[in-house]
Amino acid sequence: MTPVDISPDHNPLRSSDDRRLPRIAGPSSIVIFGVTGDLSRKKLLPAIYDLANRGLLSPSFGLVGFARRDWSDDEFRQFVLENVRQHARTEFSEEAWRELARGIRFVRGEFDDADAFDRLSGTLEELDRERGTRGNHAFYLSIPPRSFSEVTTQLRRAGLAEQRDDAWRRVIIEKPFGHDLESARELNAIVESVFPSDAIFRIDHYLGxxxxxxxxxxxxxxxxxxxxxxxxxxxxxxxxxxxxxxxxxxxxxxxxxxxxxxxxxxxxxxxxxxxxxxxxxxxxxxxxxxxxxxxxxxxxxxxxxxxxxxxxxxxxxxxxxxxxxxxxxxxxxxxxxxxxxxxxxxxxxxxxxxxxxxxxxxxxxxxxxxxxxxxxxxxNGPEYLFDPSQRASLGPNALVIRVQPDEGITIRFGSKVPGAGMQVRDVTMDFGYGHAFTESSPEAYERLILDVLLGDPPLFxxxxxxxxxxxxxxxxxxxxxxxxxxxxxxxxxxxxxxxxxxxxxxxxxxxxx
CATH class of the missing domain: 3.30.360.10 (Dihydrodipicolinate Reductase; domain 2)
Structure with a gap:
């Protein structure tokens, strides 16, 4: 079998801030539909700020919120700031915030409002000119699946889903991906009728x-x-x-x-x-x-x-x-x-x-x-060497990968109890991320949003x-x-x-x- 290539050039597990090969997003913007919802407030907006604070977003980055609120750009910036201060993982930096805030815009509208999507198109053109986002835009559908058809159709009508040789357009979909096989197929057909399959990123935050x-x-x-x-x-x-x-x-x-x-x-x-x-x-x-x-x-x-x-x-x-x-x-x-x-x-x-x-x-x-x-x-291994009394406290060997909340790995195996007799019982060896690495792990949405902007799809x-x-x-x-x-x-x-x-x-x- 061909060996797995785990060199930095191919390894998706490499650190996001690997100094040998920094993974920094190029000029681009994210448009969030459903920007006032819990997911956006508690996860998406803080993750975008954390990426900016870690130097992993381009200076030519834009963030656009699309919602029904009657907000100005400044009012939306204040909304983002409040949620960043409350939920961001990294320490707040005025310098990082000022740079991010320059690219923040807001578009008011309903999903069935064609004029709102025309205004969104104009806003993205403005970011291309003023921020240098170069036509690279990702659309995050943090909305119920029943609205996917309407939003993607509006994006196509406004010319925002059009793929260009010199720029990319991507769509990000949150779970659930349907409620059964038939609805999942229908949902996929809707999205793929507007965006090519390699431009569709289905978010499962566990994979981040x-x-x-x-x-x-x-x-x-x-x-x-x-x-x-x-x-x-x-x-x-x-x-x-x-x-x-x-x-x-x-x-x-x-x-x-x-x-x-x-x-x-x-x-x-x-x-x-x-x-x-x-x-x-x-x-x-x-x-x-x-x-x-x-x-x-x-x-x-x-x-x-x-x-x-x-x-x-x-x-x-x-x-x-x-x-x-x-x-x-x-x-x-x-x-x-x-x-x-x-x-x-x-x-x-x-x-x-x-x-x-x-x-x-x-x-x-x-x-x-x-x-x-x-x-x-x-x-269980061969037991003929130990009588039942000697291994009464011994269970099967196990390897446990802890995903949350105490991230790490535990290995359980048998060891002799100190003393004159041969008594064997379970002991554990434990690896914890918090103890083994000085840098805290990024939130899943940080990794996944960065991968979308990089066009790096292994985790989707x-x-x-x-x-x-x-x-x-x-x-x-x-x-x-x-x-x-x-x-x-x-x-x-x-x-x-x-x-x-x-x-x-x-x-x-x-x-x-």
Whole structure:
């Protein structure tokens, strides 16, 4: 097999501020639709400022907000400043802010207002002249998918989606990418009718996290792991995204979506693909995506979905010393909703590397703690040297990649207990990003926005990956839709009894992170 090229010229995991090869965006602008929403205020605007503060944006950069507010440019600048001061990761710099503020503009309008898009076109032409953005513009659709068609059609009518030899135009789409396979295909057809496929960047912010990218480094930069990364050595894999909060404030969005569509279809299946994929020829977008798509195409659901899946809704009760409302009692929630707040699946991959190795994925709200991790659990070694009393405190070896909140890697293995006898028990070796590196990790949106401006697409799923993920999840959703109500579980626990039973049938248990 051709070795993976991990030189700085090809490695997407290189540091954004690598002095040997600085990744600085060229002259360009970003237009944010939905700029007054929570995502923009808490993530996008602070990320853009942080990039500017780190010197990773061109001096010829423009930021345009598009919304219904009756704001002047100065009023929008003040809005950006307030959210930057509140949410930015890096220390505030007056100099960096002044430079960024010179390129900030605002366009008032509705999505169906052709005149507003003509004004947007004029604003971008002004930035080209005054800021030197050279016709390079990215359009960030931080808006509901139902508005994609209207906005992209208006962009095309105003000539803003037109690809030029001397400039680029790109569109950035936030999840969800549809609510099933059919809607995902319709959504893709809408966007690709206006923008070519290589100009469409689908954001999954999990793929911008340092620890997610580190999956590739752990696997392919270390000879000690990859030879064991297969069915000969691995017993099973658990992928968990748990939250300790409910859906307060998001009832209108969450009802009808649920944990599986909200998290498993995108985040967790992407983590599965990175964990299970074969070694790519390189880390460029084409090769990386090809192997992720092969991994997703190999995923197989259990023959009996009643035994291989679990779903639940959190009830009311005490959590962390506070009495919390159940899902059906949340403000604005349909009291008869059958939307799940917990989902777990048992999956297998029909491939030589992973045949017979179950992948368990789970996500839920109001669970024991907030954590996202990938736990690769290895098979037990030969036991004839140790009698049961000597290894009573010894579990299987495991490698755990912690995605959040305490980013790092833990390796669990057996070691002799000091003393005269031969007693073996579990010990751990721990790597934490916060301890090993002096520089703090950039936020996921910093990395992803910079990659859009650079035209660097390895971390962005294309529509084939999205559709493969829906092909996995759609049969589960159809089965659940005909299966009555989700099981109720107590807040602060680790989900419904059906999830425990799912693992027990295989003689396994869920990890307690």
């Amino acid at each position: 996290k340092e620890t997610v990218q580190n999956i590739l480094a752990v696997r392919f930069a270390n000879q000690m792991f990859e030879p064991l990364w297969n069915a000969n050595s691995v017993d099973h894999v658990q992928i968990t995204m748990a939250e300790d909060i409910g859906v307060s404030g998001r009832a209108g969005y969450y009802d009808g979506v649920g944990a599986a569509r909200d998290v498993i279809q995108n985040h967790l299946l992407q983590l599965l693909a990175l964990t299970a994929m074969e070694e790519p020829l390189s880390f460029n977008a084409k090769d990386l995506r090809a192997e992720k798509e092969k991994a997703l195409a190999a995923v197989r659901l259990p023959a009996d979905l009643s035994l291989g899946t679990a779903r639940g809704q959190y009830g009311s009760g005490w959590q962390g010393g506070e009495y919390v409302r159940g899902f059906l009692e949340e403000e604005g929630m349909n009291p008869h909703s059958t939307t799940e707040t917990y989902a777990a699946l048992r999956l297998e991959l029909d491939s030589r590397r992973w045949r017979g190795v179950p992948f368990y994925v789970r996500t839920g709200k109001r669970l024991g703690r907030r954590v996202t991790e990938i736990a690769v659990t290895f098979k 799923p294309r529509h084939e990956e999205v559709e493969l993920s829906w092909k996995i999840l759609d049969p589960v959703e159809e089965f659940w839709a005909s299966g009555g109500r989700p099981e109720t579980y107590a807040p602060g626990t680790w989900g419904p009894e059906s999830a425990t039973a799912l693992m027990a049938r295989d003689g396994r248990v869920w990890r307690r992170p």
